Amino acid sequence: MARDQTVRNGRAAPVIWSLAAAALFGASTPASKVLLDGMGPLALAGLLYLGAAVAVLPSALRSGLPGRGRLRPNLRKLAGAVLFGGILGPVLLLVGLSRAPAASIALWLNLETVATAILGWLFFREHLGRWTWIAVVLTVAAGVALASPSGFEFAPAAGLVGLACICWGLDNNLTSLIDGFTPAQTTLVKGLCAGVVNLGLALFLESSDFSVGTVFGALTVGGFGYGLSIVLYIRGAQHLGATRSQILFSTAPFLGGLFAWTFLREQVMPSQLIAIAVMLPALWILLRTKHEHEHAHVSRNHTHSHCHDDGHHKHMYEGHSTARRHTHEHTHEPDVHSHAHDPDLHHRHAHS
Numbered sequence: 001m002a003r004d005q006t007v008r009n010g011r012a013a014p015v016i017w018s019l020a021a022a023a024l025f026g027a028s029t030p031a032s033k034v035l036l037d038g039m040g041p042l043a044l045a046g047l048l049y050l051g052a053a054v055a056v057l058p059s060a061l062r063s064g065l066p067g068r069g070r071l072r073p074n075l076r077k078l079a080g081a082v083l084f085g086g087i088l089g090p091v092l093l094l095v096g097l098s099r100a101p102a103a104s105i106a107l108w109l110n111l112e113t114v115a116t117a118i119l120g121w122l123f124f125r126e127h128l129g130r131w132t133w134i135a136v137v138l139t140v141a142a143g144v145a146l147a148s149p150s151g152f153e154f155a156p157a158a159g160l161v162g163l164a165c166i167c168w169g170l171d172n173n174l175t176s177l178i179d180g181f182t183p184a185q186t187t188l189v190k191g192l193c194a195g196v197v198n199l200g201l202a203l204f205l206e207s208s209d210f211s212v213g214t215v216f217g218a219l220t221v222g223g224f225g226y227g228l229s230i231v232l233y234i235r236g237a238q239h240l241g242a243t244r245s246q247i248l249f250s251t252a253p254f255l256g257g258l259f260a261w262t263f264l265r266e267q268v269m270p271s272q273l274i275a276i277a278v279m280l281p282a283l284w285i286l287l288r289t290k291h292e293h294e295h296a297h298v299s300r301n302h303t304h305s306h307c308h309d310d311g312h313h314k315h316m317y318e319g320h321s322t323a324r325r326h327t328h329e330h331t332h333e334p335d336v337h338s339h340a341h342d343p344d345l346h347h348r349h350a351h352s
Contacts, residue, residue, distance in 0.1 A: 018236035018248035021229040026106065026255030028225025030264050032094060033102035035218055040206030041094035044218055046199025049086055051222025053191025056231055059184035074180040078189060081178070085171025086194025089164045090226075096160035103266045104154055106256025107275075108161040110143025115169025116246040124173045126241060131285050138282035139250050145275035172246055176237035183234035187227060247282065254279065 028048075035044055097105045117136045120126035128136075178186055202208060236245040254276055260266045 014236040014239040014245065015248060017232040018240065018245045019251065021232035021236065022249045022252035023255055024225050024229035024232070025249070026252035027259050028221050028229070029097070029106040029109070029253075029256035030102040030260040031217075031221045031225065033097055033105075033260070033264065035214065035221065036094065036098050038209035038211075038214055039218065040202055040208045041091055041098060042198050042206050043202035043208040043210075045087075045090040045094055046195045046197070046202055047215060047218035048090060048195075048222035048226050049191040050195030050199065051191075051219035052227030052230060053188050053195060054219065055223035055227030056184040056187045056191070059231070060182065060188040074178055077174045077178050078181065078186065081171045081174045081186070082190045082193045084167040085175070086190040087197055089167035089171065090194070091198060092160045092164035092167065096157040096164065099160075100154040100157035101260070101266050102264055103257040103260035103272075105157065105161055106253045106260060107143060107272070108158055109165065109253040109256070110139060110250055111162050112165035112168050112172075113139050113143075113246050113250040115166045116172045119166075119169045120173050120241075124177070126173075132244070135247055135282045135285040138278055138285070139247055142275040142278040142282070143250075143253065145271050145278065169246075172233075172237060175234050176241065176245070178234075179238075183231045183238075186234060187230045190230070191222075191227065251279070 032044060032048070039047075093105070093109075096108075113136060117126075117128065117133075121128050175186060181189070233245065233249055236248065239245075240248070257272065261268050
């Protein structure tokens, strides 16, 4: 009983992080639609990610120098996350956003859940049980129902959003496996690299409004909608696994649609309300799903956010209580045990 309570408590924080990330990112879509009136997609993408870098800079500096992040495998994952999640994904989304209503674009972002699940299953050793697949299918069905009233009028925009979602699906899986950098450091690197590259391209390829108000607005949206949102998402993904955290994050399109209907006064359709009702049982199924079997942990040394009451972090670390979450380099001793778990940093094993 005590063990089950610990597991539930351990999952509560990552769930809250993922949902908060969804709310912030959902609000960024209609806000970006407004900013696109005076700024090109490349320039806006660059400023959004520079804003994200500025927002996480204090936290990244407090985390100290990366440890195992200098090792080649983690650097390769980080480079992939920067390319797909920081450079390509945002530009594809914003080009699509310039060609379709904000609510439609926000709702099409449900495709990211599909991309994350399929890529995670195919290439990143994510275990997906039957009920998890049902939750994914329900989430996709909700997105299809929400987008269907537009017909094929915005098909090119939908295609661009689909490509962006594939990029973010790769990004989601890669960032959930990076264990040498803290979430803030990962976001800082992604924001600086993607921001400089896209903004540099914009100076040569676009004509944009770089007035103080427009630049400040873009940096602010990036700071909250991308910076803080990305940090919260990475923390959730490292503990829930990319697919499960992504299903929670998939509430962002609904929130983005809500903001577009409220602040941009776009039309609300009955099918959209029906689709929201389909999403609720999907989230319930996800959070009720249990995956448990006997499994072995080999000795490993890595760095990530953790606490000492989750059954995996038994090392001594002065200055922290067992329940306080913190980040430092630590070593795991070999262990064999059985408990309910997710495909997080400690559970990337094949299981049929």
